[in-house]
Amino acid sequence: MEPLISVIVAVYKAEQYLDQCIESIINQTYRDLEIILVDDGSPDRSSEICDSWAEQDPRIHVIHKENGGPSSALNAALDIAKGDYIAFVDCDDWIQRDTYELLMNNLRKEKADLSICSEFLVFGKSIRREKKENVYLVMNSEQAFQIINSIGYFGVGVWDKLYAKHLFDHLRFPVGRIGEDYIVTYTVLDRANTIVYDSTPKYYYRQRSGSITHSKDIDLCSIQSAEKMLELVREKYPAIKIYAIAGYVFALMGIYDLILRTGTRDPKWKSYQQKTKKIVRKYYSELIATIEISFSRRLQLLFVGWFSFIYAPIFKIFYRWKHRGVR
Numbered sequence: 001m002e003p004l005i006s007v008i009v010a011v012y013k014a015e016q017y018l019d020q021c022i023e024s025i026i027n028q029t030y031r032d033l034e035i036i037l038v039d040d041g042s043p044d045r046s047s048e049i050c051d052s053w054a055e056q057d058p059r060i061h062v063i064h065k066e067n068g069g070p071s072s073a074l075n076a077a078l079d080i081a082k083g084d085y086i087a088f089v090d091c092d093d094w095i096q097r098d099t100y101e102l103l104m105n106n107l108r109k110e111k112a113d114l115s116i117c118s119e120f121l122v123f124g125k126s127i128r129r130e131k132k133e134n135v136y137l138v139m140n141s142e143q144a145f146q147i148i149n150s151i152g153y154f155g156v157g158v159w160d161k162l163y164a165k166h167l168f169d170h171l172r173f174p175v176g177r178i179g180e181d182y183i184v185t186y187t188v189l190d191r192a193n194t195i196v197y198d199s200t201p202k203y204y205y206r207q208r209s210g211s212i213t214h215s216k217d218i219d220l221c222s223i224q225s226a227e228k229m230l231e232l233v234r235e236k237y238p239a240i241k242i243y244a245i246a247g248y249v250f251a252l253m254g255i256y257d258l259i260l261r262t263g264t265r266d267p268k269w270k271s272y273q274q275k276t277k278k279i280v281r282k283y284y285s286e287l288i289a290t291i292e293i294s295f296s297r298r299l300q301l302l303f304v305g306w307f308s309f310i311y312a313p314i315f316k317i318f319y320r321w322k323h324r325g326v327r
Helices: 018-026 046-056 070-080 099-109 141-148 181-191 221-236 238-262 267-290 295-306 308-322
Strands: 005-011 033-040 060-065 085-088 114-123 126-128 136-139 161-164 195-207
Touching: 005 018, 005 046, 005 070, 005 099, 018 033, 018 046, 033 046, 033 070, 046 060, 060 070, 085 099, 099 114, 099 161, 099 195, 136 141, 141 181, 141 195, 141 221, 141 238, 181 221, 221 238, 238 267, 238 295, 238 308, 267 295, 295 308
Parallel strands: 005 033, 005 085, 033 060, 114 195
Antiparallel strands: 085 161, 114 126, 114 161, 136 195
């Protein structure tokens, strides 16, 4: 018998997309799955859809709970998961039929405890690929922190990864925060002995206006996690400190851009923007001299650091163009 993979899906307001998500999981070529659907008090038909699928496939287990947010839902599933390995799928996304076959094969081949693939970005009817192609890396923790803080490889999202279950021993998602993936992913990278990354895209990551990713709520969880990551790297992996600084700077930039999207005039966020400008100016020369940063990213840093009055209108135009088709 093959090792069991527990596939965890936190479900909330996903009735439009949930069938496609679940169907892509039950049709995996890797058959030994435990599929845990967590209905997080969803007010739409998501609960009924989960129960309907559970009646059709004995591998599916449904948890119904009061709404507590994505972290609460994921933690509820982790607490009961019986698999040797853990995987996550967002309820509005879907995966290719051989996703877990590829991730498991790579994990076994490299004797790894974390296996990662790449993804497609779905903007309405448009499907795009934005990561580097034809990349296959076998890494220790130090190398993984370098790569996750480099542009064009894998990110902090938990959904493109297959984890040995022991990586989640005494580890859960922080409840009530936006950006819950950050601290979990950084902790796992530090714990793992061997990490394998295959840039073959297997995951379809849907961009939609109502999702957490495109929320206009400002939460500094990602920044606080990036700060902890930077402290960790400075202590344990000082040779790649500049890459951790890059990850921290771009986490700051993510919140900076979110502030522009919301249009808030709250003085505390204006103060945050000033702080970001100072940090960009401090590290700009070292970053562009040391690590690979695309021309567009260099311009972004340059504008935020020295010409923010130009950056704001350009960003708003670019964001609308990039996310055309997102509803």
